[in-house]
Amino acid sequence: MTAQRAVLALKLALWVGALAPGIRLVHGVLTGGLGANPIEMLTHWTGMTALVLLMITLSITPLRRITGWNPIIRLRRPVGLFAFFYALAHFGIWFVFDMVFNVRWMLDDIAERRFITVGMAALLVLVPLAVTSTRGWIRRLGKRWGKLHRGVYVAATLGVVHYYWLVKADVRLPLAFAAGLAVLLVARHPRFAAPRPAPGGGRSAAQREEDDVDAERVRIG
Amino acid sequence: MIIRRAPDIRSSEITPESVYVNRRQFIRAATAAGAVGMALGPRALAGEEAAQSQEIPARFARMTSELDEPLNTYEDVTTYNNFYEFGTGKADPSRNSGAFRPKPWKVRIGGECNRPGEYDLDDLLAGVTLEDRVYRLRCVEAWSMVIPWYGFQLSTLIDRVEPTGNAKFVVFTTVVRPEEMPGQRAPILRWPYIEGLRMDEAMHPLTLLATGVYGMDLPNQNGAPLRLVVPWKYGFKGIKSIVSIDFVEEMPLNTWKQQNSFEYGFYANVNPNVSHPRWSQARETRLPGLFKNHETLMFNGYADQVQHMYAGMDLERWK
Numbered sequence: 185m186t187a188q189r190a191v192l193a194l195k196l197a198l199w200v201g202a203l204a205p206g207i208r209l210v211h212g213v214l215t216g217g218l219g220a221n222p223i224e225m226l227t228h229w230t231g232m233t234a235l236v237l238l239m240i241t242l243s244i245t246p247l248r249r250i251t252g253w254n255p256i257i258r259l260r261r262p263v264g265l266f267a268f269f270y271a272l273a274h275f276g277i278w279f280v281f282d283m284v285f286n287v288r289w290m291l292d293d294i295a296e297r298r299f300i301t302v303g304m305a306a307l308l309v310l311v312p313l314a315v316t317s318t319r320g321w322i323r324r325l326g327k328r329w330g331k332l333h334r335g336v337y338v339a340a341t342l343g344v345v346h347y348y349w350l351v352k353a354d355v356r357l358p359l360a361f362a363a364g365l366a367v368l369l370v371a372r373h374p375r376f377a378a379p380r381p382a383p384g385g386g387r388s389a390a391q392r393e394e395d396d397v398d399a400e401r402v403r404i405g
Numbered sequence: 406m407i408i409r410r411a412p413d414i415r416s417s418e419i420t421p422e423s424v425y426v427n428r429r430q431f432i433r434a435a436t437a438a439g440a441v442g443m444a445l446g447p448r449a450l451a452g453e454e455a456a457q458s459q460e461i462p463a464r465f466a467r468m469t470s471e472l473d474e475p476l477n478t479y480e481d482v483t484t485y486n487n488f489y490e491f492g493t494g495k496a497d498p499s500r501n502s503g504a505f506r507p508k509p510w511k512v513r514i515g516g517e518c519n520r521p522g523e524y525d526l527d528d529l530l531a532g533v534t535l536e537d538r539v540y541r542l543r544c545v546e547a548w549s550m551v552i553p554w555y556g557f558q559l560s561t562l563i564d565r566v567e568p569t570g571n572a573k574f575v576v577f578t579t580v581v582r583p584e585e586m587p588g589q590r591a592p593i594l595r596w597p598y599i600e601g602l603r604m605d606e607a608m609h610p611l612t613l614l615a616t617g618v619y620g621m622d623l624p625n626q627n628g629a630p631l632r633l634v635v636p637w638k639y640g641f642k643g644i645k646s647i648v649s650i651d652f653v654e655e656m657p658l659n660t661w662k663q664q665n666s667f668e669y670g671f672y673a674n675v676n677p678n679v680s681h682p683r684w685s686q687a688r689e690t691r692l693p694g695l696f697k698n699h700e701t702l703m704f705n706g707y708a709d710q711v712q713h714m715y716a717g718m719d720l721e722r723w724k
């Protein structure tokens with residue numbers, strides 16, 4: 185199987201996997217299968233899916249380094265975009281059903297509730313990343329694109345804090361996400377990221393960032 | 406057309422069932438009848454022992470709260486609730502409580518009272534008359550339901566065991582059975598679950614010990630075989646599967662306050678003016694509605710009956 189085909193297969197799997205939770209939720213809404221409080225289920229599963237997809241986004245670069253298989257980088261943008269759209273839907277559901285379209289209530293809540301504040305911050309960090317994920321923006325931003333898109337680490341961290349702060353008692357799952365995030369952040373550190381850095385010969389973090397951008401460009405090219 | 410109403414209870418008097426003729430209510434009653442019919446549908450019956458062996462009595466088709474609110478369906482009441490002993494998800498209690506055995510059941514009554522002892526639940530129930538009580542249930546998480554509980558006033562039990570003058574608070578404890586309650590196998594909360602009431606709250610005529618819902622035995626997920634219902638307080642005060650009742654002098658440390666004293670207090674009176682740190686308590690989602698646009702009432706709509714007990718208290722502080 186050529187790399188081209190493998191990437192295509194993975195993309196297909198990604199689309200199926202990433203759309204599945206959304207389809208299940210829409211189906212649940214239409215058939216009444218979400219129980220007595222469907223909005224809670226919608227908030228729960230869109231938030232959860234957004235967070236899981238963010239974590240997958242972050243794991244693609246380390247995976248690429250571990251496997252040495254560069255084409256996998258082409259999955260990074262679509263996974264990230266799916267994460268963004270779930271986060272946006274998550275916010276939209278909250279705004280429509282919990283805030284009942286009331287901007288005043290929304291602003292009050294963002295200001296007063298720290299878990300909402302950081303959730304909102306996470307979403308806002310993701311907005312410019314989603315906007316600049318087009319080919320045009322990648323070309324225009326050049327090397328700066330990679331730097332900007334490191335913001336996804338910020339968004340994921342805020343997302344995990346958001347989750348940790350909102351649970352009432354059982355923090356095991358939020359802590360598991362925090363541990364996963366810590367591993368991914370450490371994996372990013374130059375010392376761990378470059379498997380065998382020959383003295384003077386190892387690539388700098390900046391260099392690797394550029395490689396990543398180049399990889400995106402290869403896709404465009 | 407005669408419409409019977411759930412009793413409207415005031416502290417001063419207990420109003421008998423009033424009789425109504427009202428066209429608007431008739432229409433709602435017809436709708437409610439449909440809802441109960443739906444609750445009896447095949448989906449609701451699956452795995453639902455209580456509903457399988459008994460039918461929802463016809464009287465509920467016409468019942469509303471004293472504010473004319475329609476009842477939530479049997480299915481909603483029994484498939485969506487918090488009972489962390491069976492898991493933290495709202496559907497976990499109905500899914501994971503199949504192995505729980507609520508019979509036979511003993512309740513230990515102790516502390517500052519003249520007739521302490523270990524009582525068989527059947528003996529405790531022998532002397533009381535069970536009645537329907539339609540109450541709003543307002544969860545601290547800002548959702549609510551209207552539920553026809555079935556039970557008796559806690560005060561009748563308290564009178565029977567004769568608390569002494571030293572009894573200032575009543576403490577309730579939930580059973581600990583990790584083999585039957587999968588949630589208890591993890592330290593999600595510090596088990597056993599503990600709740601308490603001040604003596605006057607416990608004696609209040611609204612305060613109910615429920616053995617059933619919709620006129621039938623409580624299903625395991627709703628706190629079988631005996632639970633507390635205190636309608637002017639947030640739902641977590643309604644401790645489930647009670648195995649002991651103690652009369653004490655000092656205010657007990659209830660489970661959620663122990664878990665997080667910044668967020669939950671001892672009183673936990675429903676109060677739209679005092680926010681939970683993580684969300685406003687001014688509005689609620691009245692299930693099965695979708696929007697959080699139902700205004701929360703002071704003391705959950707029972708202010709006339711209960712506010713005298715808190716006169717002069719800073720409700721911001723004693724939350």
Ligand code: HEM
Pocket residue numbers: 227228229230231232234235238271274275278300303304305306307310339343344346347350
């Ligand atoms: C990247 C952005 C975000 C991520 C990854 C995220 C993730 C999550 C996760 C994992 C949950 C827990 C689901 C559960 O267990 O019920 C959750 C719940 C929630 N999120 Fe977010 N979220 C994000 C942004 C937001 C925003 C912008 C808002 C609103 C302004 C928001 C509001 C909520 C609410 C209200 C809940 C439910 C809280 C509760 O059940 O008490 N989130 N979110």
